[in-house]
Amino acid sequence: MIPFGHALAFAAALFVLGLTCVLLRRQIIMILIGVEIMLNAASLVFVAASAYWQQVDGQVFVILLMAITAAEVAVALAMVVYLWRRKRTLVADVFNGMRG
Amino acid sequence: MLAATLLCITRRNPVHAVIYLVTGFFALALMFYLLGAPLVAAWEVIVYAGAIMVLFLFIIMMLGLAPQEVPEGPGWQRWGPLVLLSSSLMICTLLLIFQDPMASKEIGDYYLAPQALGEALFGRYALAVEVVSFQLLFATIGAYILGRPLPKGEDS
Numbered sequence: 001m002i003p004f005g006h007a008l009a010f011a012a013a014l015f016v017l018g019l020t021c022v023l024l025r026r027q028i029i030m031i032l033i034g035v036e037i038m039l040n041a042a043s044l045v046f047v048a049a050s051a052y053w054q055q056v057d058g059q060v061f062v063i064l065l066m067a068i069t070a071a072e073v074a075v076a077l078a079m080v081v082y083l084w085r086r087k088r089t090l091v092a093d094v095f096n097g098m099r100g
Numbered sequence: 101m102l103a104a105t106l107l108c109i110t111r112r113n114p115v116h117a118v119i120y121l122v123t124g125f126f127a128l129a130l131m132f133y134l135l136g137a138p139l140v141a142a143w144e145v146i147v148y149a150g151a152i153m154v155l156f157l158f159i160i161m162m163l164g165l166a167p168q169e170v171p172e173g174p175g176w177q178r179w180g181p182l183v184l185l186s187s188s189l190m191i192c193t194l195l196l197i198f199q200d201p202m203a204s205k206e207i208g209d210y211y212l213a214p215q216a217l218g219e220a221l222f223g224r225y226a227l228a229v230e231v232v233s234f235q236l237l238f239a240t241i242g243a244y245i246l247g248r249p250l251p252k253g254e255d256s
Contacts, residue, residue, distance in 0.1 A: 013190065
C-alpha cells in the first residue's frame with residue numbers, strides 16, 4: 001500500500017492547483033471551480049486519514065462536506081446569474097461597488 | 101496515482117475546464133475507492149461529476165460564456181508571481197509533510213462497507229445530518245431569493 005505522505009502530497013498539489021486557479025482567473029465561474037478543487041483536496045485528506053487510522057469518521061465528514069458543497073454551489077451559481085443580470089459580465093474586477 | 105495527478109494538472113486550461121474537471125473527479129473517485137471508501141467514491145461521481153458539474157455547464161451555457169472566454173492572454177507579469185507563490189507554497193508544504201516521520205508509514209488495507217458508513221452517519225452523526233439538511237433548505241431559499249426578477253431600474 002502507499003505511504004500516508006504520498007496521499008497528503010497529492011492532496012497538497014491539488015489544493016495548490018485550486019488556489020492558483022482562484023488567484024489567477026478573473027471570471028467568477030473559474031474562481032468557483034478553484035474553490036471546488038480545494039474542497040476536493042480537503043476531502044481527499046479526510047479519506048486518506050480515515051484509511052490511515054481505520055476510522056469511519058473521515059468518510060462521514062466527506063459525505064457531509066459534499067452536501068455542504070452542493071448547498072454552496074447552489075447559492076454561488078444563483079449569485080452568478082444575479083451578477084450577470086446586473087452587469088452583463090462575470091469578470092470579478094467589474095464588481096467593485098457597494099451600495100447600502 | 102501519478103496519471104491522476106497529470107490529469108488533474110492539465111484540466112485547468114480553457115473553458116473546457118469543466119470537462120477536464122469531470123475527468124479529474126473521476127480520477128479522484130478512483131483514488132477514494134482505492135483508499136477503501138466505495139460509497140464516497142460513488143457519491144463523488146454522482147454528486148460532483150453528475151450534479152455539480154452539470155450545474156456549472158448549465159450556467160456557462162445559459163449565460164453564453166463560451167465564446168468570450170479568452171479576453172486577453174494573461175501576461176507573465178500577472179501569472180508569474182502567482183506561479184512563484186504557489187510553487188513555493190507547494191515546496192514548503194511538501195517539506196513539512198515529508199519531514200514528519202508519520203509520512204512514511206503505510207496506509208494499511210482498509211475497506212469500509214457502505215453499511216458501516218450508513219450506521220455511523222445516521223447513528224452517531226445524526227445531528228450533523230440534520231444540520232446539513234437544514235443548510236440545504238436555507239441554500240434553496242437563498243437561491244430562490246437571488247433568482248427573483250430584478251426590480252425596475254436596478255439594471256446598469
